[in-house]
Amino acid sequence: MLAAQYPVLPVIVPLLSAPIAALMPNRSLAWIMASLVSALVFATAVALTVIVSAQGMISYEVGGWPAPYGIEVRVDSFSVVMLLVISGASTLALISGKASIDAQIPSDRQPLFFAAWLLALAAYSGIAVAGDAFNIFVFMEISSLAGYVLIANGPDRRALPATFKYLVMGTIGASFYLIGVGLAYMMTGTLNIADLHARLGDVPYLRPILLSAAFVTIGLAVKAAVFPLHVWMPNAYARAPSAVAVFLSACSTKAAVYVMLRFDFMIFGGAFAHHDVQFSTVLMSLALLGMLIGSAVAIYERDVKRMLGYSSVGQIGYILLGASMISLGGVSAGVIHMFNHAMIKGGLFLAMGALVLRLGGGTLDDLKGAGRTMPWTMGAFVLLGLSLIGMPLTAGFISKWYLVQAALDLGTLGIVLIAAILISSLMAVVYIWRVVEVAYFQSPQAGASKHQEAPLMMLVPLWAVVLANVYFGLDPSIPVDLATNAANILLEHAK
């Protein structure tokens, strides 16, 4: 009986527990509750992955009302990729984050902090399983608001302007999305995603639909930090509490990319002529610019968390580059990279959390000699950095391998794309090397020799991510199968 309810558990369980966590008298109880709920959501995500892989898509009628009159929850291969990323990142960030959260957030604010965390978890999960365009907006509101709260809890006052910038841009993005959904509703009379796709084909007037596609895509591009709409992102991640950076870097921008792909393939895809060409041209050029400029800016950044933020601008570029090829190989590569990049960047921010906890800061100067004082943390950072660059035997290599293969099918254009991938990867070598250089080849600052290795509770999740990177580098069948299924679903509607 319960198995039939799995699709909504990732939403309703955190929603039920958030008000309780907010009223917890003690910070540790709130932390335990948040971690347990998060682990439960992860377990549900794994169960859903098994079910969806075996039986295909699950459709669930909330309230018992049939779609499109009621709200549909729909879980397919693409949803479970997103769910695994969200719940996995949240669980690891919470378990490893105890020490750094205690160091960065006053005890009496922590129950509120964990409540906001659970709300964000519920909302991102809600977006992942939504089958309704307006329902996505509702959860986007919760995830954004909770995200602002989480970031504003950052350790110093610089978190506030960073949050404000994110708030203003995020609100513009969400409003654009809402305008787009409103236009689509006006022309079709429905909000259900599958129904929108079915009815858009019959709409006689195309200009409002075109407008709708533009508003939805641009609004989500702001939220996804697609170049050049990324300006809120590096500071938001850098000024947030370390544990929040792990969680949000893995899923906040990806949730927006996820919704964007759902809309542009599954709703607008087959609705009007040339949508594929427009989508592909705009997104591919932005993806290339992001890959090159984001990575280039990262090279000059001295604050390592900001550096990782700019690196994410480039990495979002890889995901969109795959999607903009509109081929099975390309879209699969994009989805694979959503999964792998969440793992890589989440892991790198985990390592940064440990380094900041022990060294007191995250600039290149703070990291001097860290390779000697914190060998396990820096070791993990280097391995994850290699995965980011795309070294064979790591998950990052799998992403790039599939991306390059998909590009090869495109002829001359493909050669240009591969060159851009190579240049961007070489720039990743440079910015990761700068960290390695100061950590291993420079002596610690005076008085820094007493720094000790990060606590075991941070090292274990960190190395779990490193090992996952190696595992999925050696045997990528799970993400590749899921991504191929997801790409099939997306492309099937786009015809």
Place this chain on the structure above:
Amino acid sequence: MIIVFSLFLLTMMVVVALAVVETRNLFAAAMLTGIFSFLMAANFFVLDAADVALTEAAVGAGVATVFFLGAIALSSEHEHSASRKFGLALLAVASTAVVILLGTMEFPILGDGSAPVHQHVAPWYLEKTPELIHVPNVVTAVLASFRGYDTLGEVFVVLTAAIGVLSLLGFPRNNSEENAVNDGLSHQKILHIVGKLLIPLIILFGLYVQFHGDFGPGGGFQAGTIIAAALILYALLSGGDRARRQMPPRLLFGMACLGAFIYAGVGGTTLLLGGNLLDYSVLSHDPVHGQHLGIMLIEFGVGLAVASVMLTIYHAFAGHEHR
């Protein structure tokens, strides 16, 4: 006639919006946004969207303006004149406007019965509501049952706002009777007495809106805001310290959490009873009665959460200045 009204209201909204952008005085800007919301509410009313109009009037024109004033009290009344380079911004806004205008040419005409929104799901709601849920106000049926999952999300949006304000500003401190800093407007006899006469009436109206939501415009969101407005009026008249002694902020926040929990809890209960999430039919032997029960419970949760969140946010702002 309606066209004339609409044209007037929409023109006024543009004028007010421009004035909000233009003014450097934040107090004036806050008041103008209140007027903007009020015009918007009138506009919704002209379009026969009474439920939305009531919400816009209560939240946009009422409580939101109070929050703006609270924020201004904590910061400054005058905008720091930042460098006014808005060439690029103006270009972006203007081109977006042109694109939207081009799109509007193919919009369905206002009031056109053959427009897609009137042809697809809407007739189903109108036809099935009497039979499946049996409440006269179809808006309530859609909001609380057919799309109750969205409304669940909206309640948690409101709760998130309270969590956000409290984690930034902290819980306001309770001053004891002797060193109460602020006794509000209690020295203003006329305001004090007239205000106190109004408070019970406003609360009564709020309760009417809450419980009459099945039959006429209204429901938990509007009622919660109206009741909160009455209690904010009390805090203004008698002083924040006194209001906070009557209703301690931690209690208010607890009530906000309880309200949201009730809504989610109804969802959890329907799951445990073997139904789908928020399928109120399983709450009772008779599905229609179950729908009524479910809607009443979740509307109560909404009202409680909204009223408590509004008061929590108000006190977080108002209690902050005395630190």
